[in-house]
Amino acid sequence: MKKLLLPVLLLAGLRAAASTPPDTAGTAPAKPAPHAARRAGYPWYRPTHLALQTGGGLGMVAAGAGYEFSKTHLETDILIGYVPKYYAGSTLSLASLKFMYSPFHLPVGEKFQVVPLTVGAYFSYTHGTINDELKGQYASDYYWFSTDTRYGPLLGSRVTFLAPPVAATGQPRKVSVYYELGSNDLYLASYLNNRNGGLGFGQLLTLALGVKADF
Numbered sequence: 001m002k003k004l005l006l007p008v009l010l011l012a013g014l015r016a017a018a019s020t021p022p023d024t025a026g027t028a029p030a031k032p033a034p035h036a037a038r039r040a041g042y043p044w045y046r047p048t049h050l051a052l053q054t055g056g057g058l059g060m061v062a063a064g065a066g067y068e069f070s071k072t073h074l075e076t077d078i079l080i081g082y083v084p085k086y087y088a089g090s091t092l093s094l095a096s097l098k099f100m101y102s103p104f105h106l107p108v109g110e111k112f113q114v115v116p117l118t119v120g121a122y123f124s125y126t127h128g129t130i131n132d133e134l135k136g137q138y139a140s141d142y143y144w145f146s147t148d149t150r151y152g153p154l155l156g157s158r159v160t161f162l163a164p165p166v167a168a169t170g171q172p173r174k175v176s177v178y179y180e181l182g183s184n185d186l187y188l189a190s191y192l193n194n195r196n197g198g199l200g201f202g203q204l205l206t207l208a209l210g211v212k213a214d215f
Contacts, residue, residue, distance in 0.1 A: 049174075049212050051077050056182055056208025057150065058096045058124055059083055066212070075100050081124075089130050096124040100154065113160040113174075120154040122182065145186050152188070156180035156208075163214075173214045180208040
């Protein structure tokens with residue numbers, strides 16, 4: 001009887017072990033978060049957004065790419081602009097660098113976000129200006145300012161649409177429309193040196209309208 005009881009107990013124990021699923025809670029690899037997976041899949045130098053704008057002293061049309069830092073409060077854009085010969089006397093191409101800081105991001109419902117204030121500065125270089133076409137046509141001190149480089153302050157605002165996230169990674173996307181008021185070193189110097197009969201305050205400003213989109 002004892003010899004028969006031992007095999008029965010062994011058989012029952014094997015069946016119980018086979019029917020119990022193994023404990024894999026501590027061994028299963030953790031699934032990476034969508035944001036982390038996206039960061040790991042792209043190099044650090046890959047831009048975060050594309051930009052397209054008109055005006056602002058950076059070209060009749062200007063396009064480029066940019067980066068976001070400090071939880072989207074700080075960003076920089078690199079733009080290439082173009083002005084046709086018909087409007088400038090010569091065909092102009094401009095390379096620009098912008099830095100913008102946005103202290104506030106205000107949600108409006110689930111789909112929109114308002115950035116009421118952006119402040120920053122820009123630097124631009126223009127190739128193709130008329131005054132540089134013929135060497136020696138003007139004395140070296142004829143122009144006291146640079147005809148190629150401009151820099152100045154920027155002030156603006158934007159509205160952002162929170163688009164559906166990327167299906168593969170879950171990474172959120174944004175599409176923003178913005179405006180920027182700006183000026184430059186030449187305008188400001190002309191205004192300060194010619195307050196009587198010089199530039200009016202409204203003539204100091206440039207206006208840019210644009211759109212940015214994550215990609």
